[in-house]
Amino acid sequence: MYLERLLKNPMDVTAGLWRHVWFQVGVVVAVSIAAGMLVSRDVPLWLFFGGIAGIVVVAIAFIKPEYVAAALLVIHWGNIHDVLIKYHGIPSVVKLMVALLTVVLLARRFLSERPRGLVSDPVIWWMLAYLVVGATGLWFARDTDAVLSRLVDTAKDGVIAGLIFNLLSTRAAFERAVWGLLIVGAVLSALTVYQEMTKTYDNNYWGFAQAAVRQISTTMDDRARAFGTVNDPNYFGQLLLVLVPLAVWAILNGxxxxxxxxxxxxxxxLLAAIGLTFSRGAYLGAVVVLVVYAMYLRLDARYLLILPLIGALLYVAPPEFRARFGTLDEVLPGNNAGAYADSSIQGRSVKAEVAIAIVADNPIFGVGRGNYRLHYRDYINEIEGAGSNTERDAHNLYLEVAAEQGIVGLVVFVGLLATVWGRLRAAELLFVAAGERRMADLSVAVKVGLLGYLVTSLFLHGAYGYMLWLQVGMAVALVVIAQREAAAHADHAVKASR
Known part of the structure; x- marks a missing residue:
């Protein structure tokens, strides 16, 4: 009885309960007993305050689940939960939030007096198809545990994407999540910039500004590169890059x-922190993102004032930045001397050769998800110039998918990406038709961010694949919002014509 009323009118039920003295006394007594037990047993403070925070989050999840969904998107995108686990011993908050929101979503669907249907979209079928194709590796892969592990990770990411497009399905909720993403991106970037300014590379700032010495170029000494909250500067650059068009949207539509x-x-x-990752893929992606978004927006001349600010960033940038950026020409066709002068580029070219060879030998379903590393050892000694027997990753998402899941898997993966892209285009057109230029621009910003991710994925494998699935969730959420806005606009037009 109370559960149904709570799901139907959570604010009214909560307010009504709080007006009763017995309820207030019960809350105070429960909190006091819990605090006394924790203090008497010398429980860590983080567990005590975490428990209180957990109670608050549970309450918010039933009253305003879109707030918790936005927090889930932000925390997961910034990889904050991983930092809390590794550096502070705090259990995964993402798992807890996912479990809680799943319960809330199912309760709203099956227990409420007015059940709310779950979102249905073509993207969901492509997600399921991708899982099914990946599961075929369980029958023939050398390491089936690796296949199962990847499948579980993808299924988890798919569930999170589903929570996002089911709960962030209003304009206010989605915009709130976007501003949250920009906040976490700006904070992580600010820590990285401060670390560079103070040269405190040995201080990881509670795990949120990791750094390590890596190669810059063959003509310059190695130096510290920003890792942020992930374990690789290239992925940190990718993480920040997707947020760049959202920041441009905020400038134009705040x-x-x-x-x-x-x-x-x-x-x-964001641009400064991307520069400090010294990731050539992120550099290239940033150029593509800014140029493509500028072409779409047809920027007013006054917005060109941002160019002097970007120029100032380049002026004060470390000399290693220009050296690293200059090595991009080594990957251009016809420059074989440069390609082999850089050990990183040479290594990536060898890994690409191995991936192509694996596809040639296993063209239909590949060798199984997560199994490229094992087969790399078999192929490496057959390639001229290779001298390593260690396991390596493909360093190219598309070649990784083709090698591990074959042509069938690659077709499904490309179909998924094309469908997501099409849904973002559909959202843009629906918003334009409804006269919602602000949201249309946001749809394009998300689409251009996805483009940046896809460009950088030419140089990175799927180690942090959750980034893609979060964007899938955001894309479907935008379509749902656009469809509702368009329907409301059409209803309003019909009523106005009568």
Missing amino acids: RTWRGKSFGMAALLL
Whole structure:
């Protein structure tokens, strides 16, 4: 009885309960007993406050689940939960939030007096098809445990994507999540910039600004590169890159000067931190993202004022940045001397050769998800110039998918990406038809961010695949919002014509 009323009118039920003295006394007594037990047993403070926070989150999840869904998106995107686990011993908050939101979503669907249907979209079928194709590796892969592990990870990411497009399905909720992403991106970038300014590379700032010495170029000494919250500078650059068009959107569409100013600050911090990763793929992706988004927006001349600010960033950038950026020409066709002068590029070319050879020998379903590393050892000694028997990754998402899941898996993966891209285009057109230019621009920003991810994936494998699935969830959420906005606009037009 109370559960159904809570699901139907959570705010009214909660307010009604709080008006009763017995309820207030019960809450105070319960909190006091819990605090006394924790203190008397010398329980860590983080567990005590974490328990209180957990109770608050549970309450919010039933009252305003979109707030928790936005927090899930932000925390997961920034890989904050991984930092809390590794550096602070705090259990995965993402798993807890996913479990809680799943219960809330199912309760709203099956226990409420007015059940809310779950979102249905063509993207979901492509997600399921990708899982099914990957599961075929359980029958023939050399390491079936690796296949199963990847499948479980993809299924988890798919569930999170489903929670996002089911719960962030209103304009306010989605915009709130976007601003949250920009905040976490700006904060992580600011820590990285501060670390560079103070040269405190040995201080990881509670795990949120990791750094390590890596190669810059053959003509310059190695130096510290920013890792942020992930274990690789290239993936940190990719993580930040997707947020760049969202920052541009905030500059152009912020409702107040404070919002526009924050967008500007976030953009400059994101670009600065991407520079400090010294990731050539992220550099190339940033250029593509900014150029493509600028072409779409047909920017007013006054927005060109941002160029001097970007120029100032380049002026104060470390000399290693220019050296690293200059090595991009070594990957261009016809420059074989440069390609073999850089050991990183040479290694990636060998890994690509191995992936192509694996596809040639296993063209239909590949060798099984997560099994490229094992087969790399078999192929490496057959390739001229190779001298390593160690396990390596493909360093190219598309070649990795082709090698591990064959042509069938690659076709399904490309179909998924094309469908997501098409859904973002559909959202843009629906918003334009409804006269919602602000949301249309946001749809394009998400689409351009996805483009940046796809460009950088030419140089990276799927180690942090959750980034893609979060974007899939955001894309479907935008379509759901656009469909509702368009339907409301059509209803309003019909009523106005009568």
